Amino acid sequence: MTFPLFLQLLTNGLVVGALLAIVALGVALIFGVVRVVNFAHGEFVTLGAFATYLVVTQLNISPLLGIPLAFVLGAAVGAGIQAAIVSRAAGRPELDVLMVTYALSIIGLGIFSSAFSGDFRSYSEGPSGIFTLGSVVIGLRSLTVLLVCLIVGVGTILVVQRTRIGLALRALAQSRDSAAACGINVPAAELFAFALAVGLAAAAGALVSLIGTIHPRVGHDLVLDAFVVVVLGGMGSIGGAVLAAIAIGIVNAFTSFALDDSWARILTYCLLYATLLLRPHGLLGRHVGA
Amino acid sequence: MSGILTVVDAHKRFGGIHAVRGVSLALNSGELLGLFGPNGAGKTTLFNMIAGLYPPTSGRIELASRDVTREPAFRRARAGIGRTFQVCRPFRGLTVAENVLAAIPPGSGVGDDRARAREILDAVGLLPKAEDAAGSLTLGMLKRLEVARALALEPKLLLLDEPLAGLTASETSDLLGFIQGLKARASIILVDHNVRQSLGVCDRAIVMDAGAVIASGSPDTIRRDPGVRRAYLGESAA
Numbered sequence A: 001m002t003f004p005l006f007l008q009l010l011t012n013g014l015v016v017g018a019l020l021a022i023v024a025l026g027v028a029l030i031f032g033v034v035r036v037v038n039f040a041h042g043e044f045v046t047l048g049a050f051a052t053y054l055v056v057t058q059l060n061i062s063p064l065l066g067i068p069l070a071f072v073l074g075a076a077v078g079a080g081i082q083a084a085i086v087s088r089a090a091g092r093p094e095l096d097v098l099m100v101t102y103a104l105s106i107i108g109l110g111i112f113s114s115a116f117s118g119d120f121r122s123y124s125e126g127p128s129g130i131f132t133l134g135s136v137v138i139g140l141r142s143l144t145v146l147l148v149c150l151i152v153g154v155g156t157i158l159v160v161q162r163t164r165i166g167l168a169l170r171a172l173a174q175s176r177d178s179a180a181a182c183g184i185n186v187p188a189a190e191l192f193a194f195a196l197a198v199g200l201a202a203a204a205g206a207l208v209s210l211i212g213t214i215h216p217r218v219g220h221d222l223v224l225d226a227f228v229v230v231v232l233g234g235m236g237s238i239g240g241a242v243l244a245a246i247a248i249g250i251v252n253a254f255t256s257f258a259l260d261d262s263w264a265r266i267l268t269y270c271l272l273y274a275t276l277l278l279r280p281h282g283l284l285g286r287h288v289g290a
Numbered sequence B: 001m002s003g004i005l006t007v008v009d010a011h012k013r014f015g016g017i018h019a020v021r022g023v024s025l026a027l028n029s030g031e032l033l034g035l036f037g038p039n040g041a042g043k044t045t046l047f048n049m050i051a052g053l054y055p056p057t058s059g060r061i062e063l064a065s066r067d068v069t070r071e072p073a074f075r076r077a078r079a080g081i082g083r084t085f086q087v088c089r090p091f092r093g094l095t096v097a098e099n100v101l102a103a104i105p106p107g108s109g110v111g112d113d114r115a116r117a118r119e120i121l122d123a124v125g126l127l128p129k130a131e132d133a134a135g136s137l138t139l140g141m142l143k144r145l146e147v148a149r150a151l152a153l154e155p156k157l158l159l160l161d162e163p164l165a166g167l168t169a170s171e172t173s174d175l176l177g178f179i180q181g182l183k184a185r186a187s188i189i190l191v192d193h194n195v196r197q198s199l200g201v202c203d204r205a206i207v208m209d210a211g212a213v214i215a216s217g218s219p220d221t222i223r224r225d226p227g228v229r230r231a232y233l234g235e236s237a238a
Helices: A003-034 A041-059 A063-089 A094-116 A140-162 A164-174 A176-181 A186-211 A218-233 A238-258 A261-278 B043-051 B073-079 B096-101 B110-123 B139-151 B169-182 B195-199 B219-224 B226-233
Strands: A130-133 A136-139 B003-014 B017-028 B032-036 B058-063 B081-083 B157-161 B187-191 B204-209 B212-217
Touching (some): A063 A186, A140 A186, A164 A176, A176 B139, A218 A238, B017 B212, B043 B187, B081 B139, B110 B139
Antiparallel strands (some): B003 B058
């Protein structure tokens, strides 16, 4: 492998990894703060992708504007679902809550399939052309995805690490009872976390629509990798999720080139298996009970 | 003295278990009330009802004449009920300072709040550990951190659940002295199994058994109560 090719694959991997990181950040936030494994997360990615597709093709709005619009739509939908459905399942056995999010996923998939059929869709509006840096060629759309992911990812981490609401979320992730005893409004903090996470998923969907085709399962497929990323990074660890997403993106890029996409997936799950055996709490996660 | 806490005929049932049976108590401003009894007496359940972790099955709880019976725990904390837990529950992944900061109501700015957190840590002797992870503290320090977190709420009422458990003799003596000093800032209910030492700092005490109050009064009254002596202090207690 030549060095320019190595750099090219690394760049491709970074783009996929960055996108995966945004989705995984949301999964980690919901799991860490709300203590829910959200099987419907992929459908929120699909929501953002179709919403952007509609505003671009029907309203002639730039897909770049579609990204914040998708975020706001996702956050509003997420807040509604947390308040109306997920919070009402709180305190019930974990399997019940899992079934609630699984049902939401099936319902979402059904709605998207019914409304948009199974067709693969795309649009040509938005940034076009290529950007060349030395021997590395990157499409402007991919570069946009990388930059937006960087901004959104850093912004999210800053909110979680540097603000009072972020401190409340981190406290809540450690002990619900202690958080309540400290006067932290637990239902409001959970609502904020769920809305932020779903907003991130929808924004990721908008980015997916920029560089790929859109179909009802587009988010579902992406979120499977996001779950792997969250487990690899350490359940609930935001830093671990970002690290693992970048790693998976890069491994996928190299494996897909050297072998094919099927092997990339096989290797991803072998990595998951090895991590669970050797480091059950993930790359940056803490031991259970620590 | 004005009333800080009033509990009226509080009951708590968990299925077939009647954990708290008709407990009534009143606590005045600046008073330190000891709450004693064997394991399973219902002390922690009563604490959890006062703090809002469990809603009472029936009865009424008032904080400074305000009915808080149906209010959630976070709202009671904001209303001025600070508590510690029997088994320490720090935010282990946060720093010691962040643990306290999390309990300070957002005020004029994070900078001021951080200064306030450091003041509170100084008061409990944990300032040198401010930037350490809470999970790295010793048990004695964790107990102080929980007290610091409760103080960050500027409480009217402090509920201290077995703060002396697991401490060395010198840590126990230090913490009891510190708790006595807290009376100037808040009314306190203190649960502990170290009855003889704890009674030394209490203004009044009540003793529970099987979910009900079996004795109440001054520390001397409690010490002299034959039932309490037999059950909790031992027949040979002086």
